[in-house]
Amino acid sequence: MIFSEAERAAVYKAIHTRRDVRGEFRPEPIPEEILSRILTAAHHAPSVGFMQPWDFIVVRDPKVKQEIKEGFQVAHNEAAEQFEGEKRATYQSLKLEGITEAPLGICITCDPSRHGPVVIGRTANPEMDLYSSVCAVQNLWLAARAENLGVGWVSIIHHQALRAALGIPQEIVPIAYLCVGYVTQFHEKPELESIGWLPRVPLDALVHHDRWESPL
Amino acid sequence: MIFSEAERAAVYKAIHTRRDVRGEFRPEPIPEEILSRILTAAHHAPSVGFMQPWDFIVVRDPKVKQEIKEGFQVAHNEAAEQFEGEKRATYQSLKLEGITEAPLGICITCDPSRHGPVVIGRTANPEMDLYSSVCAVQNLWLAARAENLGVGWVSIIHHQALRAALGIPQEIVPIAYLCVGYVTQFHEKPELESIGWLPRVPLDALVHHDRWESPL
Numbered sequence: 001m002i003f004s005e006a007e008r009a010a011v012y013k014a015i016h017t018r019r020d021v022r023g024e025f026r027p028e029p030i031p032e033e034i035l036s037r038i039l040t041a042a043h044h045a046p047s048v049g050f051m052q053p054w055d056f057i058v059v060r061d062p063k064v065k066q067e068i069k070e071g072f073q074v075a076h077n078e079a080a081e082q083f084e085g086e087k088r089a090t091y092q093s094l095k096l097e098g099i100t101e102a103p104l105g106i107c108i109t110c111d112p113s114r115h116g117p118v119v120i121g122r123t124a125n126p127e128m129d130l131y132s133s134v135c136a137v138q139n140l141w142l143a144a145r146a147e148n149l150g151v152g153w154v155s156i157i158h159h160q161a162l163r164a165a166l167g168i169p170q171e172i173v174p175i176a177y178l179c180v181g182y183v184t185q186f187h188e189k190p191e192l193e194s195i196g197w198l199p200r201v202p203l204d205a206l207v208h209h210d211r212w213e214s215p216l
Numbered sequence: 217m218i219f220s221e222a223e224r225a226a227v228y229k230a231i232h233t234r235r236d237v238r239g240e241f242r243p244e245p246i247p248e249e250i251l252s253r254i255l256t257a258a259h260h261a262p263s264v265g266f267m268q269p270w271d272f273i274v275v276r277d278p279k280v281k282q283e284i285k286e287g288f289q290v291a292h293n294e295a296a297e298q299f300e301g302e303k304r305a306t307y308q309s310l311k312l313e314g315i316t317e318a319p320l321g322i323c324i325t326c327d328p329s330r331h332g333p334v335v336i337g338r339t340a341n342p343e344m345d346l347y348s349s350v351c352a353v354q355n356l357w358l359a360a361r362a363e364n365l366g367v368g369w370v371s372i373i374h375h376q377a378l379r380a381a382l383g384i385p386q387e388i389v390p391i392a393y394l395c396v397g398y399v400t401q402f403h404e405k406p407e408l409e410s411i412g413w414l415p416r417v418p419l420d421a422l423v424h425h426d427r428w429e430s431p432l
Contacts, residue, residue, distance in 0.1 A: 001233050001402065003226070003362045010219070010226035011362035015257045015355055017217050036419075041231045043419050046357065048371055050408035052417050057424040064426050079339035091336065115414055120307065121371045123295035127346075128371045131391070134347045138354040139231055141262065146219045146227035155264055155337045155344045167427040175347070186217065192266035198331055201268050203252075203259050208273040210280050211383040 014142045017186055021150030023095040024183040025102040034147050035104070038180075041143035042108065047132035049120035053112065054133045054175075057166050059105030064165055068177060069099045071161025072154060079156055090197070097154045102179035107166055108137050110173040133175040140178070150183035230361045233402055237366030239311040240399040241318040250363050251320070254396075257359035258324065263348035265336035269328065270349045270391075273382050275321030280381055284393060285315045287377025288370060295372055306413070313370045318395035323382055324353050326389040349391040356394070366399035 003011075039056055047053060059065060076096065083091045099105065110133040112126075122128045137153070144151045154177045162174040193200055219227075255272055263269060275281060292312065299307045315321065326349040328342075338344045357367045370393045378390040409416055 001229065003229070003364055006222070007226035007229060008362040010223035011230045011358060012253070012257065013217065013219070013223060014227045015359060016260055018260075018262070020262055037228070039423060040419060041228065043417075043422065044232055044234075045354070046234070046236055046369065050406050050414045050416075052414075052422075055422050055424060055428075057426070057428060059426055061426040075340040079336075082334045082339055087334075094336070096337070118298045118303075120295075120310070120408065120413070121312070121369075123298055123372065124291040124374050125371050130343075131346075131350045131353075134350040135354045135357075137347075138261070138351045139358075141351075142227060142355075142358065143231060146224040148219055153262065153337075155341050156339065158340050167429055169428065172428075190266050192336065197336070198266045198268075200266075201259075203256060206259065206268075206271050207255060208271060210273070210275055210277040212271075212273060212385065212388075213383055 014145045018141055018145045019150065019186050019190065021152045021179070021183055022098050024150060024185055025098040025179065025181040026184060027103055028182050029103050030149065030180065038140050038143040038147060038149070042136040042140035045132065045135035045139045048122045048128035051115050051119050051129060051132065053110045053114045053129045054136045055109045055111065055172070057107040059107065062100070065100050065105060067165035068105060068157065068162070071157045071165060072097055072099060074161065075156045075158055096156060098152050098179045099154060102152070102181040104180040106140070106178045106180055107162060107174060108133055108176045108178065109168060110175050112173065113171065130173060130175065137176045137178070144180060148182065149180055150186065152179040154179060230358045234357055234361045235366065235402050235406065237368045237395070237399055238314050240366060240401055241314045241395065241397040242400060243317070243319055244398050245319050246365065246397065254356050254359040254363060254365070258352040258356035261348065261352035261355045264338045264344035267331050267335050267345060267348065269326045269330045269345045270352045271325045271327065271388070273323040275323065278316070281316050281321060283381035284321065284373065284378070287373045287381060288313055288315060290377065291372045291374055312372060314368050314395045315370060318368070318397040320396040322356070322394045322396055323378060323390060324349055324392045324394065325384060326391050328389065329387065346389060346391065353392045353394070360396060364398065365396055366402065368395040370395060
């Protein structure tokens, strides 16, 4: 199946207008059919040895969201301590999650022992199962963008807090807790870029030829 | 920027027709402009604290590809030993990489110390830098599909072999070595599904509600 120019442009539009959404969630529910499409997109991520190590916990219960929010708050307070001076004040002023405002939470996990101990392609690099679940996150994120849905990845929370709030067994690895919902807007640029926290690195500075130290 | 129905369908087309390509690479070179677009797509992946931890080593030199191939062969032989009986024979019969046939290799890495020791969003989960580079892999993969380019992820190779072949410094983490090129065809389904190695898990079996053990 060949891609037309218009189809290619649509894929790049999703890639380039995708944002990490924290402060712009609207409360409208997400139709089941659309939720099903973005989960199906996640489930069609590449996975090492076709192991499909992911599970999806869809969170709607406000009490569960509140527990997740408390877990965030603990890790967020710890994090603030690690920044010095002005950076700390900036850090504390940022809106970094939309856990209780987003109509849905989706936790994506990884089951390292799915389909038995030996997995094609995972023998030299056991972390490939985790990476497969990360690919599912990115598929879901881009599918959501194409559905005009915002997604925010809450990484400021300890695994134990996610396990406790969501009843995740000890042998399952939490990969991402995502806030998902319609939004008032998508920012034109990543917020940390807009506020000058860090600049976008020029692509040329990141591309090497044949070896890390490319001959000049 | 709202997505139209046609644009949404194009994004799903990329997600659902993306394949891990091993045996179908054609030798035609990839135009620079297209290479630049897929690298730009990778560079616009989400990254924790906007740290953009990735680098891209673009491999065209046949000698370098040959070294990578030898690294694969070592890890592949080790892997075969881990499968029993019939599974071993099947494993050994599979074409698992297209390192020397693909016109391009692209190694995506992660620099954990980019932009200093404290990164927003990485304080509770230090692996978020690795996960950001994985998101870059998936962006590149989908962009490549929209460019009618195939991609294969070579995970059967030790980090040390990649470091040696590509001169990657010890403090940089190799994430993925990708084979990239035009293809004779994209398979309709993942090859491991088609040959019956593993079935596609029904999505319903992977979705939980509010907690891992959803009430019946």
